[in-house]
Amino acid sequence: MQKELWKGNEAIAEAAIRAGCRAYFGYPITPQNEIPEYMSKRMPESGGVFVQAESELAAINMVYGAAAAGARAMTSSSSPGISLMQEGISYLVGSDLPAVIVNMMRGGPGLGTIQPGQADYYQATRSPGHGDGHMPVLAPSGIQEAVDLMWDAFEMADKYLTPVMVVADGMIGQMMEPIVWNRTEPLPEADKPWAANGRDGEGQTHFVSSLRLQSSENEQFVHTLKEKYEEITKNEVRYEAVGCKNADILIAAFGTTARIASTAIRKLEKEGIRAGLFRPITLWPFPYEALKELALQESVKAVLTVEMSLGQMHEDVRLSVLDKKPTPFYGRTGGMVPEPKDIAEKVREVIKEAGK
């Protein structure tokens, strides 16, 4: 198959359409503007709906409405815009509605910068909005993977009736990369007997809501969420482990940072240091068990976490490894991107420290 050169944001938008998404609502924000722009052109051509909402809050509520009516819907934004959407995401969780949200992260907090960041990890993985919720969080490290994961995101959303977030740092949205279309067929229409899409006078009206005034009923609902999350945790954990077997040190990193770490690993290899890359693809559910098993190998002296933040995934790495091995951290934040040489230097330092 001939490779095509795509810009990340445009490829993600095209992949969503090819996967069968027919409703997009969004509001512009750098570095993901090419997603709504591309959608505004292609969605109508594909028989779908594009609305530029008046705000991110409106966009996520339009997603809620479309999902409640049974449409395969999505939105996209970048960090500050995703903050605005938190309420609506929590409502999606509270109403068991499928939807996909793309977060092309930039440096925060606040308006921060338009340069890449990964500091929305806690926001994405701990709880979407308020309440006892979770959502699957997929983190591609390149455009090919981002494109392939769009199918998986919509599939998971339909299967588990949940919002799914695809998180990438702005670099992945802005860069170009050659890709192939591994999947071309749209996902089959999911059976949605609960959808509020008109009953033609037959039976009781469908009603989609997250309001359950009776606390005991609400508690019961949260327990059904728990069962759902256990199911997702059992089935959907994804990660990539490269060169981790018998490694001297493991580097845990996701997204663009994982690719930068790979360059550092190749440098270190030439010096005789065997560094393995552990790259979570699902940030939630986090691959705790897989990382723990690799970290406990006798050869592994430490597990270094590298992020474009002050250390957020670091907490999950520490929960995997507990206190069995040292778990140092290296990161740049606020829109700054770590360089391979700095990661390599940190690894040398950690190895030296461990040798004492």
Next chain:
Amino acid sequence: MPPRERRLVVILGAFGTGKTEFAINLALKLSMQGRRTALADLDLVNPYFRSREKENLLKDKGIALIAPKGALRDADLPSIPSSLKQLLFDMDMTGVLDIGGDRTGARVLGQFAGEIAAQNPAVWYVYNHSRFDNRTAEAAITSLRQIESQSGLSVNGLVNNTHLLRETTLDTVKNGAKGAKALSDFIKLPLICHCVSREIAGSNPGVSPMFVMDLHMNRPWEEA
């Protein structure tokens, strides 16, 4: 290369065609030929991968960089550096104008189109056959015409810069040359050159005229 009487070279094209890589290489070459050279980074739409990131390289080679400064450097605000005006009046300066991608990027030129057009500029459209929407000459022309109409300038040359980044092979270059030739015949615009990385140029891709480029716009995991 643009003859001396054409002192302004405007570089237009779609996202990711490699306009910035070409602009930097062209500015370096013109400067090496002894021409006083300025590179104007007028990319107001892309937040990343802009020629201003190569400020130090350009400075080392004595090339003036015209780009938003200070806090505006990392922004994507529609601010045009005042030094652009200087370039338009400095008749001894050769100027390479690196314009943002797509029709949205080209819009910035509109307000200067009259002044630029009056100076008989080279207006080159960078073409990358590997881009998903350049597979047919018809689709490529739509993109070219949109960019042209937004910029207010008429394209007078095509630069073939077909690549797949680090995955570029001899075949990528050869296929690209065919696509560029088809486009050039179709819209009757001269093909100025075929851009080829130094590595591929070494294996003789058989395209002519060839513009050999060193790759400066690396992604964070790619080291020069």
